[in-house]
Amino acid sequence: MNDALWISNALLWLAVVALAAVVVALVRQIGVLHERLRPVGALALASGPEVGAAAPRAEAVDLAGTPVAIGGPDPDGRDLLLFFLSPTCPVCKALLPALASLARESGLRVVLASDGPREEHAAFVARERIALPYVLGTALGLAYRASKLPWAALLDGAGVLRAQGLVNTREHLESLLEAKARGVASIQEYLERERKGAA
């Protein structure tokens, strides 16, 4: 009788632990599902330079203090992704690996842009082991009206602004490339076109 109780007790605990593990797995899946369900497409705000026109040119300096001109045609004809970030913005930090792999895989020139004291940014670059070009310049942020971070602007090889918007996820980043490929300025314009096409 005593043995039976022991075995029953042990089996019940096993069942309870297994059920709790299932609950954890379900919670994880809810989290993953939620990530997937997020609206895809960089949110384009009403402000900012016009998509389809020549992108603003602005002066910035790199972390060594050398002036860098942003905007205008690229000598190699490569596309340029300008990513505006701040060392204190956790979403920006979360996107750094995605940016690095984007730069590696797509042949895109990726430049990180910010403003503020240079030492702060140098420390951030060292801490996060950032290998991408990093420029500083208040004029740059103003020219592209990057008031919300992380903000990204995609320029084609001819220096024309092709897409821009707030990017919170890797999907948002990719949607900027998608926007350029499809020749639409924003997800809003795309949906509008779809709606008109259907009507």
Place this chain on the structure above:
Amino acid sequence: MIDPVAAWLARLALAGVFASAALHKGRDLDAFAAAVAAHRLVPEATVGALARALALCEIAAAVGLLVPASTPLAAGVAGALLALYTGAIAINLARGRRAIDCGCGGPARVPLSGWLVARNALLVAAALACAGGGAARPLAAVDAITIGGGVAVLALLWIAAHGLLASAASFARPAEAA
């Protein structure tokens, strides 16, 4: 006098909670310091030192709980830390600043809510259970199953509850910008 099984469960669970919290804080002390700063209760200049001190207290509490001689003292430290955190959370809830990260540690950011206060109340109860010494009865062999299974279940439920709090928060605020 509480049953030794309950006392052991409380001790191990509390030690586990503090050990995992301290581990996450140690891994990303900057994030914890940012969370402390976001609570806006101490001057900016002291945030870094305070974050480090809190993480050290948590490690001390976790280790102390496992050593029989120091259990009551460590339970006191744990209770005091929890009271401090709960107070900080309650003040910011009263200020209406719910969106800040609680700094609890863990993979996801968990914003402030009444649930955290309730959770901490449970942990304080566990700390009290550890502080009260003396066993009501000697441990039997079958207790090993209860304690082992109990710790496993509590750990899993802890992870699940945090996951739910984190995803509930992101459901409430979709596509929040930084």
